[in-house]
Amino acid sequence: MPRTDNDTWDLASSVGATATMVAAARAVASRADQPVIDDPFAAPLVRAVGIDFFTRLATGELTPADLDTGDGDGGSSPVGMSRFADGMAARTRFFDDFFTDAAAAGIRQAVILASGLDARAYRLSWPQDMVVYEIDQPEVIEFKTTTLAGLGAEPTAQLRTVGIDLRQDWPAALAAAGFDAGAPTAWIAEGLLGYLPPEGQDRLLDQIGELSAPGSRLGAEAVPSHHDVDEQELRERMQQSTDRWRDQGFDLDFSELVFLGERNDVTDYLRKAEWTVDPTPTNDLLVRYGLAPLDDDEGFAEVVYVSATK
Secondary structure, rough: OOOOOOOOOOOOOHHHHHHHHHHHHHHHHHOOOOOOOOOOOOOHHHHHHHHHHHHHHOOOOOOOHHHOOOOOOOOOOOOOOHHHHHHHHHHHHHHHHHHHHHHHHHEEEEEEEEOOOHHHHHOOOOOOOHHHHHHHOOHHHHHHHHHHHOOOOOOOOOOEEEEEOOOHHHHHHHHHHHOOOOOOEEEEOOOHHHHOHHHHHHHHHHHHHHHHOOEEEEEEEOOOOOOOHHOOOHHHHHHHHHHHHHHHOOOOHHHHHHOOOOOHHHHHHHHHOEEEEEEEHHHHHHHHOOOOOOOOOOOOOOOEEEEOOO
């Protein structure tokens, strides 16, 4: 079902199901012969959500080779599951490293926007006095918190959850949870901006800027603008990328979840707002972590990972 202004979701539907899909990819990446990441909570969280396709993938019953065509890297599809898992491994490691570097620089306040099934508050080695805020839909926050508690997992930082939709007054909710706008903050917007309309992306970046004291940092995954691309053609490519997955019971249509069309370049937008920005293209990130680069026309090759300092 296409997105609407006031739509809601859980971890088995709409945008929420993409968080489960990414967690399944993290579980796959964690089982690699030479893993780039280690997320021990990914598989059990996916299993708890209960989507059969993702559960089989996360637990290894279904492998990327079962889903990819011919040569094992996606064949004629824009991106196959093997490369998708590589991409999610590199993305996860980027944001892991971002937080590690921020903490090493003395930042003691972190905010994870649209946290989904992100378990960084439980699996990273945080300083003892680190405070981590997670913001997401109330149902998502409650599910993850309850599931991890049932697994006997405990946060490795001072975790404060904020159950609110980012389209609502989340800055006020964050402040009510104890957030200190006068202290430097490390923010991440992972797998988020493409699911926001262009004006929503700008509004979120503006709100982050207003809440960021000098020395704050922002890590974000910037999706390209599609002002010169036929949207129908692009949506068809998105559908084709998961055709093979549908044979195994996957029924999520990415083309209905994202907002295409023209949007501001995140790097330029942040620089105009007086952030110092270091952009890293996807292929540079893959190579950094010892993974093969994507072809130029392959899926998310145009995504740029941004690390910015206020």
